[in-house]
Amino acid sequence: xxxxxxxxxxxxxxxxxxxxxxxxxxxxxxxxxxxxxxxxxxxxxxxxxxxxxxxxxxxxxxxxxxxxxxxxxxxxxxxxxxxxxxxxxxxxxxxxxxxxxxxxxxxxxxxxxxxxxxxxxxxxxxxxxxxxxxxxxxxxxxxxxxxxxxxxxxxxxxxxxxxxxxxxxxxxxxxxxxxxxxxxxxxxxxxxxxxxxxxxxxxxxxxxxxxxxxxxxxxxxxxxxxxxxxxxxxxxxxxxxxxxxxxxxxxxxxxxxx
Amino acid sequence: xxxxxxxxxxxxxxxxxxxxxxxxxxxxxxxxxxxxxxxxxxxxxxxxxxxxxxxxxxxxxxxxxxxxxxxxxxxxxxxxxxxxxxxxxxxxxxxxxxxxxxxxxxxxxxxxxxxxxxxxxxxxxxxxxxxxxxxxxxxxxxxxxxxxxxxxxxxxxxxxxxxxxxxxxxxxxxxxxxxxxxxxxxxxxxxxxxxxxxxxxxxxxxxxxxxxxxxxxxxxxxxxxxxxxxxxxxxxxxxxxxxxxxxxxxxxxxxxxxxxxxxxxxxxxxxxxxxxxxxxxxxxxxxxxxxxxxxxxxxxxxxxxxxxxxxxxxxxxxxxxxxxxxxxxxxxxxxxxxxxxxxxxxxxxxxxxxxxxxxxxxxxxxxxxxxxxxxxxxxxxxxxxxxxxxxxxxxxxxxxxxxxxxxxxxxxxxxxxxxxxxxxxxxxxxxxxxxxxxxxxxxxxxxxxxxxxxxxxxxxxxxxxxxxxxxxxxxxxxxxxxxxxxxxxxxxxxxxxxxxxxxxxxxxxxxxxxxxxxxxxxxxxxxxxxxxxxxxxxxxxxxxxxxxxxxxxxxxxxxxxxxxxxxxxxxxxxxxxxxxxxxxxxxxxxxxxxxxxxxxxxxxxxxxxxxxxxxxxxxxxxxxxxxxxxxxxxxxxxx
Numbered sequence: 001x002x003x004x005x006x007x008x009x010x011x012x013x014x015x016x017x018x019x020x021x022x023x024x025x026x027x028x029x030x031x032x033x034x035x036x037x038x039x040x041x042x043x044x045x046x047x048x049x050x051x052x053x054x055x056x057x058x059x060x061x062x063x064x065x066x067x068x069x070x071x072x073x074x075x076x077x078x079x080x081x082x083x084x085x086x087x088x089x090x091x092x093x094x095x096x097x098x099x100x101x102x103x104x105x106x107x108x109x110x111x112x113x114x115x116x117x118x119x120x121x122x123x124x125x126x127x128x129x130x131x132x133x134x135x136x137x138x139x140x141x142x143x144x145x146x147x148x149x150x151x152x153x154x155x156x157x158x159x160x161x162x163x164x165x166x167x168x169x170x171x172x173x174x175x176x177x178x179x180x181x182x183x184x185x186x187x188x189x190x191x192x193x194x195x196x197x198x199x200x201x202x203x204x205x206x207x208x209x210x211x212x213x214x215x216x217x218x219x220x221x222x223x224x225x226x227x228x229x230x231x232x233x234x235x236x237x238x239x240x241x242x243x244x245x246x247x248x249x250x251x252x253x254x255x256x257x258x
Numbered sequence: 259x260x261x262x263x264x265x266x267x268x269x270x271x272x273x274x275x276x277x278x279x280x281x282x283x284x285x286x287x288x289x290x291x292x293x294x295x296x297x298x299x300x301x302x303x304x305x306x307x308x309x310x311x312x313x314x315x316x317x318x319x320x321x322x323x324x325x326x327x328x329x330x331x332x333x334x335x336x337x338x339x340x341x342x343x344x345x346x347x348x349x350x351x352x353x354x355x356x357x358x359x360x361x362x363x364x365x366x367x368x369x370x371x372x373x374x375x376x377x378x379x380x381x382x383x384x385x386x387x388x389x390x391x392x393x394x395x396x397x398x399x400x401x402x403x404x405x406x407x408x409x410x411x412x413x414x415x416x417x418x419x420x421x422x423x424x425x426x427x428x429x430x431x432x433x434x435x436x437x438x439x440x441x442x443x444x445x446x447x448x449x450x451x452x453x454x455x456x457x458x459x460x461x462x463x464x465x466x467x468x469x470x471x472x473x474x475x476x477x478x479x480x481x482x483x484x485x486x487x488x489x490x491x492x493x494x495x496x497x498x499x500x501x502x503x504x505x506x507x508x509x510x511x512x513x514x515x516x517x518x519x520x521x522x523x524x525x526x527x528x529x530x531x532x533x534x535x536x537x538x539x540x541x542x543x544x545x546x547x548x549x550x551x552x553x554x555x556x557x558x559x560x561x562x563x564x565x566x567x568x569x570x571x572x573x574x575x576x577x578x579x580x581x582x583x584x585x586x587x588x589x590x591x592x593x594x595x596x597x598x599x600x601x602x603x604x605x606x607x608x609x610x611x612x613x614x615x616x617x618x619x620x621x622x623x624x625x626x627x628x629x630x631x632x633x634x635x636x637x638x639x640x641x642x643x644x645x646x647x648x649x650x651x652x653x654x655x656x657x658x659x660x661x662x663x664x665x666x667x668x669x670x671x672x673x674x675x676x677x678x679x680x681x682x683x684x685x686x687x688x689x690x691x692x693x694x695x696x697x698x699x700x701x702x703x704x705x706x707x708x709x710x711x712x713x714x715x716x717x718x719x720x721x722x723x724x725x726x727x728x729x730x731x732x733x734x735x736x737x738x739x740x741x742x743x744x745x746x747x748x749x750x751x752x753x754x755x756x757x758x759x760x761x762x763x764x765x766x767x768x769x770x771x772x773x774x775x776x777x778x779x780x781x782x783x784x785x786x787x788x789x790x791x792x793x794x795x796x797x798x799x800x801x802x803x804x805x806x807x808x809x810x811x812x813x814x815x816x817x818x819x820x821x822x823x824x825x826x827x828x829x830x831x832x833x834x835x836x837x838x839x840x841x842x843x844x845x846x847x848x849x850x851x852x853x854x855x856x857x858x859x860x861x862x863x864x865x866x867x868x869x870x871x872x873x874x875x876x877x878x879x880x881x882x883x884x885x886x887x888x889x890x891x892x893x894x895x896x897x
Contacts, residue, residue: 037384037875042365044384044413044877047804047889053463081736081797081804110736116501116794143794146498173474217460217467257463 052078053257057169057183058090058208060253062226069094071251077108084108086120091128101128104137117142124155131195133157139165147171162190177214181222183207192233197241199233212255220255305526308425308443309344314352318343318368320390320412320422321361327523328516332451334421335362335412342445342521342545343410343424350405350431356398358390365389365414368398369836370426371583372408372567372854374700375400377874380836382413385875385893389414404703405430406567407541407585408854409445416454418883419547421521423447427541428567432706435772436563438539438589442530446553446580446602446611448515448546449523458884461509465796468513471505471606471631500740504634506793506828507754509884510548512608517549519602519613527622528613534595538615539563541587544580547883550605550830550857551580552756555615556626558598560588562764566853568704568839569772578764579605579753581832581857583881586764590615597621605755605830607631632755634828640742640861700872703839704773704852711777732788732826737802739792745824745863749844753830753859766844766864769851775841777869778848781820785811789825789833789858789880789890796888798827798880804889811878813870813896822865825858831885832857835894837876841867855881870896 054076062069073090086108091101106122119140126133139153148170155163169183184207192199210224226249230238235245323336337343348354360366367389369381379400383389390396411423425443450457460467473494481490497504522528532538540560544551554560554577561574564587578586580602592598597616604610607628614622702708732741752763791798800808813819821840823833834855841850843865850867858864873896880890 038388041388042384043806044382044893045805045879045886045889045891047887047891048806051459051462081795110795113733113735115734115736115739115792143501145501146495147501173472175474175476176470176472217464 048080048082050078050080052076055257056255058251058253059256060222060224060251062092062249062251064247064249067094067247069249071253079108082109084118086122098128099130101126101130103127106137106139108141111140111142114142116144120153126196130197133193133196135163144168159191161193164188177220179212179214179220181210181212183210189234194237197234197237197243199235199237201232203232203234204228204230208251210251210253218257222251222253222255224251224253225249226251305528306340306521307528308342308445308520309338309340310347311338311344312347314348314354316346316354316356317359318356319359319361320366320368323421325421327449327518328451330451334449335366335417336421337368337424340521341421342447343422345425345427345443346410347427347429348402349429350402353399353401357395358398359395360390360392363392365391366417366422367412367414368410368422369413370398370408370410371834372406372585373400373402373426374404374703374837374839374872377837377872377876380874380876381410382836382877385877402428403700404428404567405434405705406564406569406703407443407543407587408567409543409545409583409585411545413877416458416547416883416887419448419450419454419457421447421449423545425541425543425545430705435569435706436539436587436589437537439536440530440532440538441541442538443520443541443543444530444600444613445520445543445545446549446551447518447521448510448549448604449518450510450514450516452514454547454883457510457514458887461884462796462888465509465793466503466506468509468511469503469505469507470511470513470608471507473503473505501794502639502740502828503793505631506634507632508548508550508604508606509796509829509882511606512604515549515604515609517546517551517602517604517609517611519600519611522613524610524612524625529619529621530600530613530615531619532592532615532617534593534617535591537589537591539587539589540600541585542578542580543585544582546582548582550582550753550832551602551611552605552629553578553580553586553600553602554626554761555590555598555600556624558590558592558615560590562586562588562768565769565851566855568852570851571770571772571849573764573768573770574762575764575768576761577752577756577759579756579857581830581855581881582883583832583834583855584853584857597623599623599625601626603628605632605753607755629755629759634754634860637748638754638828638860639740640744701776701869704771704776706773708773708776710774710848711779732790732802735802736795737792737797737799737804738790738826739794740828741788741826742861745826745861747844747864748859748862749864751859753857766842766857769842769844769853770846771849771851774848775850775852777818777841777867777871779818779869781818781867783817784820784822786822786824787892789823789827789831791827791829791885791888791890793828796884798885798888798890800890800892805891805893806889808892810875810893810895813868813894815870815873815896817870819868819870820865821868822863823856823858824863825860828860830857830859831890832881833879834881835868835876835878837872837874838868838870838894838896843867873897 056074058071058073060071070093075088077084077086086106088104092099104124106120108118108120111117111119117140121138124135124137135155135157137155141151144150150168152166165187167185172180186205187203189198189203206228208224208226210222212220212222214220229246238245318337323334325334334341358368367381367383378386379398380386405428408426411418425445516523519528559574561572563572595617597614600613602611732738749767750765752765756763787800790802832855839852876894878892878894879886
């Protein structure tokens, strides 16, 4: 059921894409080069190469003294300027227990008439030590004015359950290589999911400030401070399970991409 | 002559013109050097002098070559075992044959940049031919119908970044109007030990990867100190709202590039010899992949005598900017018995290419400090409204007299009396109308012999450029990050980083051809193209389309067309049209300079005339290698 729904969202997304991502111009619609060149000739330029990209915004150990955990938040894509397949994955491991496991597979295209935003649609799997859930996902991701990275996503699963996530970050260059990056992520749920300890409404916040040094553009060790918190019913569930509602941690990690 | 060169190995003697001519008289045999010698050089990193090949028949071999330009071993793509490849010296009027053999494991090609030759000899894989497969030889053969300084380079993949380029020097058939005692090629390039595929991928994923002049809290504080809080904050907000950076000067910088002069890093100090009082001709060629060079010789004014292979009326300057693929020939006349530094700093500063003009080997002169890193201004965004005023002088031109403006005045000829009709070079003409076979014999290069083409009295004169094509209302989108509110010709503006530096810097307004243009007809239509891009996504194109999304531009054989380029981006783009001349409309009328590559500044509107006299599929593209690779390329079909 939920899988079917997810599939429908993906198909709807794919259909949407077929309606113009091209800029609207008074020109005749662009067609491929219509001049016959002999078969076997290469193209003079290959401007639609398939590239791959993987990045980790969080690849870090978190500690607040008694508790240490490992946290990752990464994403990557494969594709061209106008068609990409994205993979996103985040989660946390503490004492052999994985939580916050969120893995997404999304199709991505630039939004017409927006310079820096793509829309994305696909599936999200909550896959960790708690019961597994599957969602259909649709969202946007890109660079908001003033260089803010911004990605709101809406999730739907069977029974009309809706969830939302907003994440954002900003890179403040202190020097050419020393970067201060505030980051925040908020989660919302329309209905409680006791199995995963999630209540309705605003459920949790993960925020942090990290200071990284780019040894190279693709490798920057960082230290930071994170604050995470659960709210409302989610907080009540957490208290009931004997878990902390607020957590502040020191983090040590590395930003990498390739 | 070339035998000489071979025996002496890497002799520092310049190819004096007289000796060169003797060489020609004596030989013209196959000029294949023993290129294995270059191997040793490249590994040792000593100063190298370019080999010169002369004659009518040439054999070039393309192979990989271990090099060390930076202190690290790396691999280049070389012609006859050297980077740059040998200087090819041709003579106008000859028919040359060049057999190019590919010893790489990948396809290759050689394009003769600026040469007016049949399209199938142009060397662009996918347009002229299939390219040269590994192990294969392709034989180029074409008549040389022009003279001047040009260059050749690969048009395959990223081989242009890997060293596959060299100089072309074509001796005029008639007496050279430029007088000189010594003659040197000064070929500038940018070298990276990073594989160009990686370099391109880095830009695609993080377009400011190589920008180490980003705005930081540090620069914010400095700006507050010098400009005040209000102005600084307002400026940041204005640019920030569009996610634009004024530090976006070059996509690839000295963070990875080492700049070379004739294949020599700065420390190797390439040296050209002179005797005080001699007139030295320096043929500057910007053969780099991504770098605009600002060239000067402190203490020595340079007299520009040729641009893109075409003679211009001499203009003396202290400094000039070379867009990628442009060439400028200058005459210098050092009178003192001292060394002079030839200094070429990229627009993005950071490092430089350097050589020395000296009376004796081993001499050096002071290396000047680099100029400050420039910033893009509101004029570059078409927001200043004062773009034309930025230049140092306006020479009394009002904006509606400037070429490229709406309601443009006709190119001088149409208003002038009929051009003289005396013993015209009738090739390509029949009964005053263009012969469809004209392509076999393109219009001659302007020169002492070439006469101005008259216009057929009846049909063409009454048809000024009224048809405007391709004027597209652009909207912002993934491919178009900005559309300036107003664009203007910035011909008097030397460019970002060169204003107010106390030196006299060459501008496009200074270029006035030595000879009248050969085609006096007014254009019959106008093709307007926006240069567009999205820096963050690193997508570049014309009119919002990448090459793969676009149709070719069709020109009718024999027609006279005006191209108007409007740069909507915040970067310069050196736009190169293969096979046909681009006659820059800079107010010089019938003395408009003929160029093959035009550097278009941010928010600039530039126009030029084209005589579509050679049929074929021609490449039309930004000569910044990674902009071209990202889509800033079109096919121009002349048929």
